[in-house]
Amino acid sequence: MKSFSLAIACAAVALWSVSTPAQQPASTTTAFTGARVIDGTDRAPIDNATILVRNGRIVAVGPAASVTVPGGARRVALAGKTVMPGLVNAHGHVGNTVGMEQGHYSAENVTRDLKTYAAYGITTVFSLGDDQAAGFAARDGQRTATLDHARLFVAGPVLAPKSPADAVKLVDEDAAMKVDIVKIRVDDNLGATPKMAPEIYKAVIDEAHKKGLRVAVHLFYLADAKAVLDAGADFIAHSVRDVPVDDAFIAMLKRRNVCYCPTLMREVSTFVYESTPSWFADPFFLKHADMAQVDALKQPARQSAMASSKAAQRYKAGLDVANRNLKTLSDAGVGIAMGTDTGPPARFQGYFELMELEMMAKAGLTPKQVLASATRDAAKCMKLDAELGTLEPNKWADFVVLDADPLANISNVRKISAVYVAGNRAEP
Numbered sequence: 001m002k003s004f005s006l007a008i009a010c011a012a013v014a015l016w017s018v019s020t021p022a023q024q025p026a027s028t029t030t031a032f033t034g035a036r037v038i039d040g041t042d043r044a045p046i047d048n049a050t051i052l053v054r055n056g057r058i059v060a061v062g063p064a065a066s067v068t069v070p071g072g073a074r075r076v077a078l079a080g081k082t083v084m085p086g087l088v089n090a091h092g093h094v095g096n097t098v099g100m101e102q103g104h105y106s107a108e109n110v111t112r113d114l115k116t117y118a119a120y121g122i123t124t125v126f127s128l129g130d131d132q133a134a135g136f137a138a139r140d141g142q143r144t145a146t147l148d149h150a151r152l153f154v155a156g157p158v159l160a161p162k163s164p165a166d167a168v169k170l171v172d173e174d175a176a177m178k179v180d181i182v183k184i185r186v187d188d189n190l191g192a193t194p195k196m197a198p199e200i201y202k203a204v205i206d207e208a209h210k211k212g213l214r215v216a217v218h219l220f221y222l223a224d225a226k227a228v229l230d231a232g233a234d235f236i237a238h239s240v241r242d243v244p245v246d247d248a249f250i251a252m253l254k255r256r257n258v259c260y261c262p263t264l265m266r267e268v269s270t271f272v273y274e275s276t277p278s279w280f281a282d283p284f285f286l287k288h289a290d291m292a293q294v295d296a297l298k299q300p301a302r303q304s305a306m307a308s309s310k311a312a313q314r315y316k317a318g319l320d321v322a323n324r325n326l327k328t329l330s331d332a333g334v335g336i337a338m339g340t341d342t343g344p345p346a347r348f349q350g351y352f353e354l355m356e357l358e359m360m361a362k363a364g365l366t367p368k369q370v371l372a373s374a375t376r377d378a379a380k381c382m383k384l385d386a387e388l389g390t391l392e393p394n395k396w397a398d399f400v401v402l403d404a405d406p407l408a409n410i411s412n413v414r415k416i417s418a419v420y421v422a423g424n425r426a427e428p
């Protein structure tokens with residue numbers, strides 16, 4: 001296995017040197033040297049590795065002795081550091097929030113959010129709804145070697161059709177605007193709102209599949225999760241939070257390789273501001289937090305309202321169910337895609353993803369499983385794995401440089417030394 005991967009690495013280097021020396025000067029090549037590299041595959045970490053990057057993509061990754069650095073290449077010394085693939089958030093939102101309010105979508109806010117995600121090592125965010133033109137433009141413009149903030153994929157509006165015919169029309173509009181996935185909600189918000197009827201979500205899913213699109217579903221209850229899977233849903237965008245998952249559900253997920261996105265931090269955000277959370281004192285959080293939100297969430301009136309909110313207490317109980325379900329599904333071999341539902345007010349982008357990894361570990365996953373779900377598996381679940389999720393030749397050079405090994409302790413993902421997107425250093 002080792003010699004096979006080395007052969008690929010060497011072949012990639014050889015190809016580079018014979019095919020493109022004239023039009024690609026060596027100065028466009030960067031060699032990141034000396035780090036321990038977790039490449040995100042099942043291979044063991046590589047000590048004293050060299051990552052060769054050209055035009056935003058990885059040319060070769062391997063032990064220093066096996067990777068030839070071209071003369072004139074720029075060198076970045078990373079001795080003593082650990083490199084992991086950039087994190088992929090399979091359920092976020094961007095561009096829409098200012099302070100405690102939504103509805104402020106703008107190009108400026110999209111860029112602001114993508115920079116914030118990148119500052120915490122999240123180099124790809126799959127937005128599951130509320131995306132407008134500026135988000136589509138960001139997605140369409142990101143396949144460039146100069147990108148230096150998180151990549152974005154978009155769902156467009158969250159569809160809420162009133163009839164099967166309306167469902168067809170809205171999905172066709174989604175297809176025309178080239179969404180990356182279709183998003184619907186099948187939920188009654190703890191009994192507060194009507195739930196989308198089965199004939200409507202069936203029409204959404206059928207039409208989406210006709211147009212070659214996949215459907216992500218927001219849900220809460222196990223019965224709904226099974227029903228939407230029966231109807232052909234492609235992605236479970238939240239934890240099942242009412243009851244423990246069962247073997248039938250596991251079998252349904254595995255039969256069609258449908259992935260499950262826990263969004264544990266979404267649950268935390270529904271009740272934690274009944275008091276001031278400890279991380280409000282963490283300089284690493286405060287560095288990029290929107291202080292208007294922090295200040296609002298510290299207000300005693302808001303905190304006591306949350307403390308006495310029935311919904312908050314219900315979601316708090318839901319988190320315990322979600323934690324156990326994550327462990328059950330992971331043990332059963334279901335694809336887990338790390339996701340948080342950050343972006344709306346009180347759900348802090350970047351920092352929450354790192355907390356999500358810790359929550360997943362607390363739920364019983366090993367650091368290796370947690371990292372896989374936040375890199376390779378999330379990319380695979382969102383159909384991004386041809387170019388993202390692992391550090392392998394031809395993929396985008398999106399990675400995080402850490403001062404400590406996250407496989408030893410998942411909290412080491414907080415010890416960020418630098419973040420690179422397409423080989424470019426993101427603003428710290």
Ligand SMILES: [Zn+2]
Binds near residue numbers: 091092093128129341
């Ligand atoms: Zn969401």
